[in-house]
Amino acid sequence: MLKMELPGRRERRRPQRTFMDVMRRMTHPFPSLSPEQKRELSDIAQRIVAPGKGILAADESTGTMAKRLQKINVENTEENRRSFRDILFTSDASFSNCVGGIIFFHETLYQKSDSGKLFPQLVKEKGIVVGIKVDKGTAGLMGTDGETTTQGLDGLSERCAQYKKDGCDFAKWRCVLKISDGCPSALAIAENANVLARYASICQQNGLVPIVEPEILPDGDHDLQRCQYATEKVLAAVYKALSDHHVYLEGTLLKPNMVTAGHSCTKKYTPQEVAMATVTALRRTVPASVPGICFLSGGQSEEEASVNLNAINQVPLHRPWKLTFSYGRALQASALAAWKGKAENRAATQQAFVTRAKINGLASKGEYKPTGAAAQASTQSLYTASYVY
Amino acid sequence: MTHQFPTISEAQKRELHETALRIVSPGKGILAADESVGSMAKRLAQVGVENTEENRRQYRQILFSADDRINSCIGGVIFFHETLYQHSDNGVPFVKMIRDRGILVGVKVDKGVVPLAGTCGETTTQGLDGLSERCAQYKKDGAVFAKWRCVLKISDVNPSKLAITENANVLARYSSICQQHGIVPVIEPEILPDGDHDLKRCQYVTEKVLAAVYKAMSDHHVYLEGTLLKPNMVTPGHSCSTKYSPEEVAMATLTALRRTVPPAVTGIAFLSGGQSEEEASIHLNAINNCPLPKPWVLTFSFGRALQASALRAWRGHKENEKAATEQFIKRAEVNSLACQGKYTGGDNYGEDGQRIYGSCHAY
Numbered sequence: 001m002l003k004m005e006l007p008g009r010r011e012r013r014r015p016q017r018t019f020m021d022v023m024r025r026m027t028h029p030f031p032s033l034s035p036e037q038k039r040e041l042s043d044i045a046q047r048i049v050a051p052g053k054g055i056l057a058a059d060e061s062t063g064t065m066a067k068r069l070q071k072i073n074v075e076n077t078e079e080n081r082r083s084f085r086d087i088l089f090t091s092d093a094s095f096s097n098c099v100g101g102i103i104f105f106h107e108t109l110y111q112k113s114d115s116g117k118l119f120p121q122l123v124k125e126k127g128i129v130v131g132i133k134v135d136k137g138t139a140g141l142m143g144t145d146g147e148t149t150t151q152g153l154d155g156l157s158e159r160c161a162q163y164k165k166d167g168c169d170f171a172k173w174r175c176v177l178k179i180s181d182g183c184p185s186a187l188a189i190a191e192n193a194n195v196l197a198r199y200a201s202i203c204q205q206n207g208l209v210p211i212v213e214p215e216i217l218p219d220g221d222h223d224l225q226r227c228q229y230a231t232e233k234v235l236a237a238v239y240k241a242l243s244d245h246h247v248y249l250e251g252t253l254l255k256p257n258m259v260t261a262g263h264s265c266t267k268k269y270t271p272q273e274v275a276m277a278t279v280t281a282l283r284r285t286v287p288a289s290v291p292g293i294c295f296l297s298g299g300q301s302e303e304e305a306s307v308n309l310n311a312i313n314q315v316p317l318h319r320p321w322k323l324t325f326s327y328g329r330a331l332q333a334s335a336l337a338a339w340k341g342k343a344e345n346r347a348a349t350q351q352a353f354v355t356r357a358k359i360n361g362l363a364s365k366g367e368y369k370p371t372g373a374a375a376q377a378s379t380q381s382l383y384t385a386s387y388v389y
Numbered sequence: 390m391t392h393q394f395p396t397i398s399e400a401q402k403r404e405l406h407e408t409a410l411r412i413v414s415p416g417k418g419i420l421a422a423d424e425s426v427g428s429m430a431k432r433l434a435q436v437g438v439e440n441t442e443e444n445r446r447q448y449r450q451i452l453f454s455a456d457d458r459i460n461s462c463i464g465g466v467i468f469f470h471e472t473l474y475q476h477s478d479n480g481v482p483f484v485k486m487i488r489d490r491g492i493l494v495g496v497k498v499d500k501g502v503v504p505l506a507g508t509c510g511e512t513t514t515q516g517l518d519g520l521s522e523r524c525a526q527y528k529k530d531g532a533v534f535a536k537w538r539c540v541l542k543i544s545d546v547n548p549s550k551l552a553i554t555e556n557a558n559v560l561a562r563y564s565s566i567c568q569q570h571g572i573v574p575v576i577e578p579e580i581l582p583d584g585d586h587d588l589k590r591c592q593y594v595t596e597k598v599l600a601a602v603y604k605a606m607s608d609h610h611v612y613l614e615g616t617l618l619k620p621n622m623v624t625p626g627h628s629c630s631t632k633y634s635p636e637e638v639a640m641a642t643l644t645a646l647r648r649t650v651p652p653a654v655t656g657i658a659f660l661s662g663g664q665s666e667e668e669a670s671i672h673l674n675a676i677n678n679c680p681l682p683k684p685w686v687l688t689f690s691f692g693r694a695l696q697a698s699a700l701r702a703w704r705g706h707k708e709n710e711k712a713a714t715e716q717f718i719k720r721a722e723v724n725s726l727a728c729q730g731k732y733t734g735g736d737n738y739g740e741d742g743q744r745i746y747g748s749c750h751a752y
Binding site: 029035036038039042225226229232233236237239240243244249250280283284285286287288289318319320 | 393589590593596597600601603604607608613644647648649650651652653682683684748749750751
């Protein structure tokens with residue numbers, strides 16, 4: 001501990017903190033955010049989930065990009081990663097009607113387009129909000145059945161301040177839970193909820209809207225009901241933690257899994273069943289003050305993710321938050337397949353991406369009408385066992 | 390850990406949800422006529438009436454013999470145990486009188502507050518012993534919903550973490566038991582208006598308390614669609630020197646609820662606390678006109694705020710009964726309008742033009 005200079009006589013006469021002083025802290029609101037800070041956060045969140053818009057999750061880490069690029073036989077170099085993101089971000093301007101925000105990986109935030117313009121600037125000029133993945137991956141929880149928490153809190157405040165200067169207005173942090181006989185455990189639920197709340201609190205102090213992502217993996221043979229139950233328990237814990245940490249809900253977004261059966265479940269469910277289970281779980285746990293819920297696509301194919309989102313937006317239950325997308329693979333799979341690392345495929349790549357973006361924009365309003373002739377890549381399941389970023 | 394064991398069946402869920410919906414149908418709220426014998430002592434003393442079982446019966450009869458005008462204003466009546474088994478002068482059971490008008494019967498099931506040792510005058514509420522058997526009996530006797538009141542207070546050191554968690558837990562236990570018997574639990578975590586704290590402080594405390602309540606509900610596997618919430622409105626303490634407009638009360642109240650009460654909860658029926666009849670109606674009206682989205686019904690569950698004038702008109706004299714009943718009907722109709730945001734009356738509150746609600750970011 002740092003040796004402070006000795007307090008002067010005046011300071012030494014100050015009374016010790018008493019028990020009553022501590023108790024007084026119980027339910028007094030100490031200032032966390034000013035009304036101006038709240039307004040800024042709320043406005044950013046509203047812009048990201050404006051009607052018909054969702055999020056492009058382009059924040060794949062270097063390791064994850066390795067897997068993506070390997071599938072199309074492209075070398076995982078910094079230039080190739082830059083090149084692919086460049087193709088996406090310079091797509092026809094119309095995609096900014098369906099994309100309200102883009103999540104960046106750290107490296108990408110400081111890369112430039114072919115034109116020489118920094119990516120954040122390019123994206124902001126299209127009226128799209130720039131976000132940044134800030135977590136540092138999962139870490140094992142000793143004594144559990146392979147469960148994890150997520151690290152990245154150290155120095156997070158300083159990093160957020162810098163990201164804000166560098167053009168970001170929102171952040172993303174992913175926690176991972178799984179369903180099995182003994183999972184998710186009480187510890188995993190409580191620990192991940194707590195770390196999400198700490199992250200959210202720190203982001204808001206620095207003017208970044210936190211996207212809270214408590215992903216429950218689709219691995220396993222559990223049925224739809226089991227996933228719904230687990231999702232309700234996890235989300236109840238998340239919002240209790242956010243309350244305990246005094247997080248300003250109107251300035252946050254949620255990025256949950258849809259409620260689906262496990263991948264090895266023998267029973268098949270319709271998009272309407274998935275939608276009903278999902279919306280029911282959310283209505284029971286997510287306060288109305290949260291402006292938007294942007295689903296992750298998990299292992300779903302592009303088409304599945306769109307059809308399910310569409311069904312969610314048609315569920316005949318009152319839905320007080322926006323229900324939209326925050327898709328990675330489900331927006332980029334066809335684009336990657338079209339690209340194959342070749343510059344001459346640029347237009348085809350962009351077209352594939354914009355097509356999915358528009359479809360999901362419609363799905364976020366419940367207006368998507370699938371024609372049935374989906375591209376092969378669209379229906380191919382994007383599930384890989386025990387998915388890790 | 391997270392295996393779902395059966396709680397209640399689909400049919401039971403449907404029944405609970407439909408009951409809850411009927412209680413808070415558009416334009417309707419709850420008459421809280423469940424004052425205990427001790428509470429009735431205070432009410433009757435104020436109008437110089439002796440606190441006998443017969444007088445209590447006569448008084449409730451005044452309310453229950455209101456004409457059909459209340460059928461569209463009152464969705465449910467909360468009874469005290471004694472009243473559930475009383476009859477009108479003509480020998481008609483009170484329960485039957487109420488049910489025959491299409492109004493649902495509820496019963497207060499808690500057994501009052503008890504102190505929490507080691508706290509600064511805080512309490513929890515008792516009544517869980519044998520509650521399951523009592524609920525089964527109440528269901529047979531005509532009740533389809535129940536009420537349980539917990540009490541918290543604001544001071545320099547309150548509410549404490551213990552008071553918040555203990556009361557949230559006991560409310561969740563009560564709810565779970567009720568639902569097992571097809572009874573919709575009305576959940577009442579009242580934060581008293583005593584004190585000199587401002588509006589902001591009450592809002593903060595209300596948010597913390599309600600967050601704990603709904604976490605406990607989740608932990609106890611309570612079916613939210615088959616419950617109702619009976620909270621305090623967010624108001625400054627009685628001795629607070631700052632005055633707030635109904636719009637400020639409405640904004641603070643609705644903001645607190647939007648941050649804590651899941652949309653799946655079917656309805657919120659406010660208690661009136663120490664508010665006057667008119668104050669309570671004006672506030673309820675402002676809440677329903679507040680320009681923030683409201684995913685649940687927002688209505689009333691008033692005791693004093695529906696009965697004060699009736700009680701004063703009665704004063705224990707038989708010849709005043711009709712006049713007293715009229716007073717009650719009048720308040721019922723006013724609150725029916727208020728819970729739809731359509732109440733334009735109100736002598737004490739300035740102009741009735743468009744009200745200014747102000748920015749939500751200050752809350």
